[in-house]
Amino acid sequence: MSNTCSYHHQKTCLYWYLTLVFCFFSPFSVKSNELQILLNLKSALNKSTTTAFNSWQTPNSICTFNGITCNHEGFITELDLSTQNLTGILPFESLCKLPSLEKLSFGYNSLHGPITGELNNCVKLQYLDLGNNFFTGFFPDISSLIQLKFLHLNKSGFSGKFPWKSLENFTDLAVLSIGDNPFDRFQFPDQIFKLKKLNWLYMANCSIEGKIPSAIGDLIELINLELEYNFLSGEIPIEISKLHNLWQLELYYNNLTGKLPVGLRNLTKLEFFDASANKLEGNISEMGYLSNLVSLHLYQNKFTGEIPPEFGQFRKLVNLSLYENMLTGPLPENLGSWANFDYIDVSENSLTGPIPPYMCKQGTMRGLLLVQNRFTGEIPASYGNCKTLKRFRVNNNSLSGVVPAGIWGLPMVDIIDIAYNRFDGPITSDIKNAKVMSILSVGFNRLSGELPQEISKAISLVKIEVNDNKFSGKIPHGIGELKRLNILKFHNNMLSGSIPESLCSCVSLSDINMAVNSLSGKIPSCLGSLATLNSLNLSLNELSGKIPESLSSLKLNLFDLSYNRLAGPIPESLSIEAYNGSLVGNPGLCSSTNRSFKRCQLGSGMSKDVHTIIVCFVIGVTVLLVSIGCFLYLKRTEKDKNGDGHSLKEESWDVKSFHVLTFTEDEILDSIKQENLIGKGGSGNVYKVMLSNRAELAVKHIWNTKSNSRRKTRSSAPMLTKHDGKAKEFEAEVRTLSSIRHVNVVKLYCSITSEDSSLLVYEYLPNGSLWDRLHTSKKMELDWDTRYEIAIGAAKGLEYLHHGCEKPVLHRDVKSSNILLDEYLKPKISDFGLAKIVQAKSSIGNDSTHVIAGTHGYIAPEYGYTCKVDEKSDVYSFGVVLLELVTGKKPIEQEYGENKDIVSWVGSNLKGKESVLSIVDPNIPHAFKEDAMKVLKIAILCTTTLPALRPTMRRVVQMLKEAGPYRLVGIVIGKDSNLKEKENH
Structure with missing residues (x-):
């Protein structure tokens, strides 16, 4: 149981x-x-x-x-x-x-x-x-x-x-795509060649080094092979010609050498080929057999020989970029005539013959760049009807004839550059239709006739260069409508008549050159109101009358009025030896202080006795007014005390002026009070001063560390005194900074010093700093044009400090908060080095190499092991500023990770074509992101770890100019069948 x-x-x-x-x-x-x-x-x-x-x-x-x-x-x-x-x-x-x-x-x-x-x-x-x-x-x-x-x-x-x-x-x-990752450096792994069904291999920018193995030819199913932005070297293996199914082959930005492999012609399905920016040589005849090519990029190599004539029969070709090689011979006559041709850039070769006439046959062409070759003949008339053209650059050739009228009025054109050729004929009234053109460069030709009045309708013009031609007649009176105009070069022509007053409405002008013409009449006094003007050359004309007193207010790096018919007294601030050569050839000029010119006589019809009486009367009135002023001053000083009972006016002040001053010491001292405080920095407090004439100044107040504790509470910033052994060095620094005259450097009017403190009086910039506009509650939406102008303006300021002064001036603290913006958002470098120098010498004596020169996030990496700074340190810091402008981000942010800054963040994310766009500030419209990427590239060069590899500021300015509306960015099909964007020089 x-x-x-x-x-x-x-x-x-x-x-x-x-x-x-x-x-x-x-x-x-x-x-x-x-x-x-x-x-x-x-x-x-x-x-x-x-x-x-x-x-x-x-x-x-x-x-x-x-x-x-x-x-x-x-x-x-x-x-x-x-x-x-x-x-x-x-x-x-x-x-x-x-x-x-x-x-x-x-x-x-x-x-x-x-x-x-x-x-x-x-x-x-x-x-x-x-x-x-x-x-x-x-x-x-x-x-x-x-x-x-x-x-x-x-x-x-x-x-x-x-x-x-x-x-x-x-x-x-079948698909292996591991590119754009910061892997450790590695050579081609053998395991790849066992993947016989592989048809898509994307290994761009992932640290491959060494040679491309011949076994690559075993992957016969490949339709896409991308190995760009790596460290590959050696020759392209001949076995690559076995990949008969290849549709796209990308090898650009490596260190490949040798010739294009024989047999490359077998890749008959190839549509996209890019081996740019390597060290390849020999001819490109193998390319003549690839009749299915849509896009060919071989720029920045050492190719020689002729462009295959077969290119003229390619039915799909859209983009051709072969610039910076050593190619010779002509361009094929029918080039670009079959497909919706987009652009060609064959600049900087030795090409000859005429410009092919049919590249815009389908009406889609955006860029024609044939710069610096040996092309001859006329510009084909067909390009005058190419409404899609954005860049038309044929400068530095041997072209001749009359420019087709339609060229001047292309509705989409951004730049017309035909300089350094042999063109004749006029600039026609069609230019009124060029509403978006920013640069007109036609210098060094044989153009003639009058400049058309309709040029004033090309309202986007930033630069006009018509110098060294045969233009005659008057300067167009409507030129003042060009509000964005920055550079105006009319020199070496036959222009006559007066300089129009309307020119003064071009408030952004920085460079005016009208030398060697037949201009007459007076110099418009309103030119003195052009706050951004940096260069003025009116020499070798027939100008008459007096030199306007208003020109004294300009901060001119170049000033030349020589060989005219000017007469009368030279304004006091211009009557200095430095300007002697700028004023010669005007026998009617006189000066009361400069012995190089005849001495000015007393006013006509006035006897010496009458003059003496008038002088005595003026002196008497002046003494009376001064007495009244002193009485009011003494009364007011009783009330004008700081909270501790100490008045600035109790001190004895020494004033050193570096410009003609329109204010008094008292006006400055009266304004150093709490309600005028606008900022505090490492070197002292900053006050905004409103003068009686409504002009505005910025005053930095720096206290001495040797002052008593009561005064130390005002600011922690140290200051040298006259009893300090380094006082002479401080004065020498002030003298150096005071001599700077540049439109992109903040003007230092004077220093007012005492034993206890120092006041530095600067021009006031109403729009604050670039840091404010990018990162604080004062942030504003800066369009790309504005960001670009800020970048190039600030670069020019630093270039002047490094290369334009008698002795190079190191800023040592370049950052966006030290780039101030005027009412037109034009940049000016401020606080250039003085505060840091002062603090260094007052705090640690003679050894200044151990002082932190700069601000965290902007300091060059070499400072960590050399404790020294030079021009390349400023370049690094400026590169960080460029990164701020492009990305909209701060130099230090939590998202970068611990001990990371914007430089390392950009480096870790700059992994390929797709990733570049993600770095650009999303507030920058898509249409301008290609231009932003050009500036990003310059920023990366500036922030290279090794100082020797960084460009000079002079080179930086040149690169930024080239990154403007000079080159075209092309679009070709890329990885994963998405659009990829590639910079075209």
Whole structure:
């Protein structure tokens, strides 16, 4: 009986056991588990600002959830949440428990953190996309995922060594995309060549070095091979010609040498080829067989020989960029005539013959750049009807004839540059239609006739260079309508008549050159109101009358009125030896102080006795007024005390003026009070001073560290005194800074010093600093044109400090808060070095090499081990300012990570074509992001770790000019079938 009971008990237990097992492994149980996995994922990414999870609600079927695909049995096979603005850490330990998961896509999000080894449990995965995220650390071993066909890790943030061995058995892998990641340097891994089904290999900008192995020819299924922005060297292997299916081959920005391999002509399906910026040589005849080419870029190499004539028959060719080589011979006559041709840049070669006439046949051409060659003949008339042209640059050739009238009025043209040729004929009235043209450069030709009045309708003009031609007649009276005009070069022509007063309405002018003409009449006194004017050359004309007193207020780096018919007294501030050569050839000029000119006589009709009486009367009145002023001054000083009972006027002050002053010492001292305080810095307080004539000044008040404790409370900034052994050096620094005359450097009017403190009186800039406009509550939306003008203006200011002064002046604290903006948002360098020098010498004596010269985030890396600064240190700091302008970000931000700054952040994110755009400030419109990327490139050069590799500020200015509206950016098809953007020189 007991045995029977035991038997029945065992059967019952077995029944319930089997029931539980069935329930656990039933489809219902698995689906319930899949739901929980999805809810766990949603919870892990709960901080995301996304609508991706709106449909992830019960009792909805999981197969209806956004991003979910199920098989016919209702199990999840695909999880695709790419481009959903997700943030957080992926829970692979649960995701890889989805038993039927074949596709996992989280690309183009903001996911972060490490990828754990649990990823190796997703054994059925065929498609894995984690690209364009912010992951950290190594990418894990995935040797179990042998069914993978697609692996996309572009710009995902992975670093260290890539687990190549784990790919050995991936026999079905078709797409391998690991570019734009800061991996450790590595040579081509042998494992790649075992992936016989590979058709897409993207390994751009991922630290490959060494040679391209000949085994690359074994990957015969490849249609796309991208290896750009790496450290590859040696020759392009001849075996690459075995890749008959190649559609795109990208090798640019490496160190490849030698010739293009024989047999490259076999790549008959190739449409996009770029081997630019290498050290390749020889001819490009192999390219003549690739009739399917859409885009060919071979610029910045050492190619010689002729451009294959077959290019003229290519039916798909859209972009051709071959600049900076040594090519010779003509351009094919029918070049660009078949397809919707976009642009050509063959500048800086030795090409000859005429300009092909049909490149704009389809009416789509945007850029014609043939600079610095030996082209001859006329400009084909067809380009006068090319309404899409943005850049027309044929300067520095041997072209001749009359420029087609339509060229002057192209509606989309940004720059017309035909300088240094042999053109004749006029500039026609068609120029009124060029509403967006910013640069007109036609110098050094044989152009003639009158300048058309309609030039005033080209309202976007920034630069006009018509010098060294045969223009005659009057200067157009409507020129004042060109409010953006910055540079005006009319010199070496035959212009006559007067200088129009309307010119003074061009408030942005910095350079006026009208020398060597036949201009007459008076110099307009209103030229003195052009606050940004830096260069004025009116020499060798027939100008008459007096030199306007108003010119004294200008901060001119170049000033020349020589060889005219000017007469009368020279304004006192211009009557100095430095300007003698600028005023010669005007026998009617006189001066009371400069012996190089005849002495001015007393006014006509006035006897010496009458003059003496008038002088005595004026002196008497002056004495009376001074007496009254002294009485009022003494009365007022009783009230004009600081809170501690000390008045600035109790001190004895020494005034050193560096410009003609329109204010008194008392006006400045009276304004140093709390209500006028506008800023505090490391070197003292800054006050805004409003003069009685409504002019505004900025005054920096620096206290001496040797003052008593009561005065120390005013500011922690130290100051040298006359009793300090370094006082003479301080005065020498002030003297150096006071001699600076540049439109992009803040003017120092005077210093007012006492034993206790010093006042430095500067011009006042109403729009604050660049830092304020980019990063604070005073932030404003700066369009790209404004940012570019700020960049190039500030660069010119630093260039002047480094190269334009008698002795180079190091700023030592270049930063956006030391770049001030005037009412027109024109930049001026301020606080250049003086405060730091003062603090250094007053705090540590003779050894100034250990003083922190600069501000955190802007300090060049070499300072950490040399403790010294030079011009290249300023260049680095300016590079950081450029990064601020391009990215809109601060030099130091939490998002960069611990001990990281904007330079390292940009470096870690600058991984390829796609990633560059993400760095640019989103407030910059897409149409200008290409231009911003050019400035970004300059910023990266400026912030190179090795000082010797950084450009000089003179070179920086040149590069910024070239980054303006001079070159065209082309668009060609790129990786992953998306548009990629490539800078075209």
